[in-house]
Structure formats: structure tokens, C-alpha cells
Amino acid sequence: MSTKSIMNTNGNNTSFTFPRIPSARSLKFYGTGAVYGHGGTTYVDVYDDDTKTWVNIKALTGNPYLVQQFGTITFTKRSISGVRWRTTAHWHGTHSAMGITVDYQAAVVGGVNLTASIHKQDFSYYGQMSHEDGLQAQWKILVNGIQKYPASGYTTLTSVPFNFGKNLPHTDFNIGTNTVQIETRDSGGNIETFAYTMTKVNATPTVVAQLSAKVIHGQDIKLNTTFNDANTDDKVQYRVLLNNVQRFPSSGFSALENVPATLSIVFSNSELNVGTNTVRVEFKDDWGAAGTWTETITKLNAVPxxxxxxxxxxxxxxxxxxxxxxxxxxxxxxxxxxxxxxxxxxxxxxxxxxxxxxxxxxxxxxxxxxxxxxxxxxxxxxxxxxxxxxADFAGLMFCDEAETYYSTDLGEILKYLDFGTIVAGQTSTAERVWLKNTLGYPVEEIQLWNTQGELDGVNAKAEISYSTAPFEAMDVLEFADQLNHGEKIPLYVRIVTNRFAAYGGMFDIYVKADPVL
Known part of the structure; x- marks a missing residue:
């Protein structure tokens, strides 16, 4: 912006004129004090160099009004020979100045040639610099609001017209839409900005993946993958997860690889859960464009x-x-x-x-x-x-009528078969003893026999029999029939003495049998 002042005096004039204003885009009248017009209509005119006539561009009617009410006045005719302010009545400004503020046209960029789309190649910008008033010009280039060239400030002021341009590395740009700005400044300090749009493209890498099976029972699973990228100069990296647990590599992503890149990995059956398992492959290129592939494996297994x-x-x-x-x-x-x-x-x-x-x-x-x-x-x-x-004892157990055992299955005495006191020469009553099978399985070929133990076996002896009437003493009782678990068979026991019997004592009864398998 530039300011021109015309006077500092009292008014009552009806018009005054500013001299030539080169390359102006707009102007604004100002008064440093109470500058105002009286009555009638007040006009702003510019002098057209081509037609050699004054052309009205603004008019205000009212009484009174401040000159600031004209506001900013814009027009398209840039180079003009003068600006005129006039009124049909008069203006008044007590000890005040009236002037205009002018916005000048800076250097102009034309003949632009730029790269509209890039991937990893340089961005190229070329254009021509000109100036309507022939002022020297300088420039700088910004990408997304960040200055890229020169490092700071502007280039050196150069006489117009001149060609200029710059190649910028692709790393200066973001993936997607970018704004490139060329900012010019002329030797008069006037600045102009020209904005362009360019796109940095990046294809998402792809994967072709296949599992050796999707429904299994006891077998292992192999995953084969091939990674690719439409931008063949890109590199890819990847990782594989099974049920959200990273399987390959142990952490992070693999090293970057040229495309096409392949991977084969085996999941052992023991790594897979019964039911649904999820295999996920995550991959990305060296610019961060990412993709995911997911598949499920169903592991079937009946519970025994x-x-x-x-x-x-x-x-x-x-x-x-x-x-x-x-x-x-x-x-x-x-x-x-x-x-x-x-x-x-x-x-x-x-x-x-x-x-x-x-x-x-x-x-x-x-x-x-x-x-x-x-x-x-x-x-x-x-x-x-x-x-x-x-729980009960397990064995061929001797018990009484009430199924109270005489010993445990390990031979520990629980109670005795007690005949009381027997007079020498007498025979005791026959006591019925039961043999009960608590083994848990049937037996057969049962044999029972007794030993005399503490008895002398001549003057006092223990005898066993199948029955009590008659009581027929046997050395061995044999039962060929099968005795099932929980069943029992009886046998009879007595003590026989003669007149020479001097003492009693303990005796034992034994049993053996064959299991029925």
C-alpha cells in the first residue's frame, strides 16, 4: 500500500486532483480530521489514458458525510493518469488533510508450467515474471505454507521480464493435495501471491494370500503371501498375527523389501485354538500407505x-x-x-x-x-x-450275618470269631461265617482252608464245613461257581477238643480265587 496526501488547509473547494497512479488496483480516501462534504453529490473520477476522459467510478449523495464513507474503491484499469475528487457543493476540512491510500499491482507471474501429479519424482515449476511498470522483481516458493526456496527471504531483485523456476524433491510434499504458492515482490515493496494445486499420489500395496486349508482337525496350516505395489519403486514391510498375537516378526514390522515380496509361514496345530482362529496380515509401503488381509481358520475337535x-x-x-x-x-x-x-x-x-x-x-x-x-x-x-x-473294603472279605467284617482287606483285625471258653473234651457250636466278594469283579474257583495257628491241631483243632447239619470237616472247601461282586457264600467253623486239650488260641482261615475277566 502507498499513501498520497494532497493538502492541509481549510476547504470550500469543489474539486482537487491527484497525479498519475501507476498499476493501482484500488484506492481509499482518508481525512485526518473532520473532512466532509456539504450537499449535492460527491464524485470520484479516474482519468482514462486511452480515451483521454475522466470516468466516474464512485458517487455519494448526502449532507453532510465524512470522506471515509467512500470506503475502498476498486477498479480494473490499472495504469491511470490521475484521480479526481469533486462535489456539486463544497467540501470542508478544518485544519485537516485529505489523501488517498493506493494498493499497487506487484510483479505478475505468467506462462506457468508445473507438474500436476508426482509420486517419488521431483516437482517441477517454471514461469515468466513481468511487471506492468517495469519494476524489478524477486520471488519465493512455499509448499503448504512452508517456505522451500530460497531458505529465507526472497531471491535477488531481477529486471523483468525473466524466466524462473525450481525443482523440489518429492519429500517436500504430503501424500494427497498440496498447495504451491509463488510470492512475488517488486522493487517498490508491492507483494502478490499466486497459488497452484498439485497432488502427490501413492498407491496402497496389495497382497495375495492363501491358506493351505480353512477347516482342519489335527493338521498344521501354511500361509503363502505375495506383496505387490502399483508403484513398483516402493518397498513394503509386513507382519503376521494369529488371534491378535504377533507371530512374525517377533515385534514391529519386517524390514522393507522390494516388490514383489513373498512370505511363507507355518502355524503348528498346537498354536491353533479349537473353534475359530483369525489370521491377520498387516502391510505398508515406505510412504505409510497401509493395507490388511484377514482370514479365519476353523479347528474342529470333538471332546472325548x-x-x-x-x-x-x-x-x-x-x-x-x-x-x-x-x-x-x-x-x-x-x-x-x-x-x-x-x-x-x-x-x-x-x-x-x-x-x-x-x-x-x-x-x-x-x-x-x-x-x-x-x-x-x-x-x-x-x-x-x-x-x-x-467306599467299602475291596477283597474276599469274611463277615458275620450283619456283614460286619472280621478284618480289613489288608488283613488288619477288626473283630474275632469268638467261641468263648470250651471245656476239654467238648466241641463248640458251629458258627456261620460269610465270604463276601467286594473286589469289584466276579471270581470263581474259590478255595478256603484253615490253619491251626496257636491250636495244637490234635487235642484242640479248628474245622470248617460246607454245612452245619451234618457238619463234615474238610481240609479245603471249594466253590467252583462264579461269585459276583457284592454276593456272599456261607461256611461253618467249629472247635473240636478232647480231654487232653490244655489250651486254646488263635487260628486263621484263608481264601483264594480266580478272577473272571
């Missing part, structure tokens, strides 16, 4: 099943798996693992038959116990079976 029961202290069970997978298992009693000592068994083929007999020391005899079998197949599916049961 167990059918079983408790027979006494013996567990009879069968584990099966519809997929035919091997299984391993462990047995717990009342929350305490009893088999194997730790962890699980090794993997075993199905169907898997289990026959496991507990020790009476592992259970609470006469109370409710809980047996639990936990099992897992080779793929990792877990199952469990449990059953409450009342």
Missing part, C-alpha cells in the same frame, strides 16, 4: 467321552473319541490325584479301557467319596467324569 462305574473300589471305564485321537488321563479321589503320581498318563489309543482298583487307604470307608477322571485328547480338548460312591 467317558462311560464308567464304580464296582466296590474298582473303577471300570472306557474313554472314546469320535475323531480317533489318542487320549491321556488322570484319576483323583476326593480331589487328590492317585494315578498317575503326577501330570497325566502318556497318550494312549482309543477306545481306552480303564480298570483301576483303589486301596482302602485312599478312601473314607463307609462314607461318600468322589472319584473323578480328567482326560485330554492329543488336540487339547478336555473332558471330565466324576461319580460319588460309598
Amino acid at each position: 467321552t467317558l462311560t464308567g462305574n464304580m464296582s466296590g473300589l474298582t473303577l471300570n471305564a472306557t474313554i472314546n473319541d469320535t475323531d480317533g485321537d489318542d487320549v491321556r488321563y488322570r484319576i483323583l479321589i476326593n480331589g487328590i490325584q492317585v494315578f498317575p503320581e503326577s501330570n497325566y498318563t502318556t497318550l494312549l489309543n482309543v477306545p481306552l479301557e480303564i480298570k483301576y482298583t483303589l486301596s482302602s487307604h485312599q478312601v473314607n470307608i463307609g462314607s461318600t467319596n468322589l472319584i473323578r477322571v480328567e482326560y485330554v485328547d492329543s488336540i487339547g480338548s478336555i473332558g471330565a467324569w466324576e461319580k460319588p460312591f460309598i
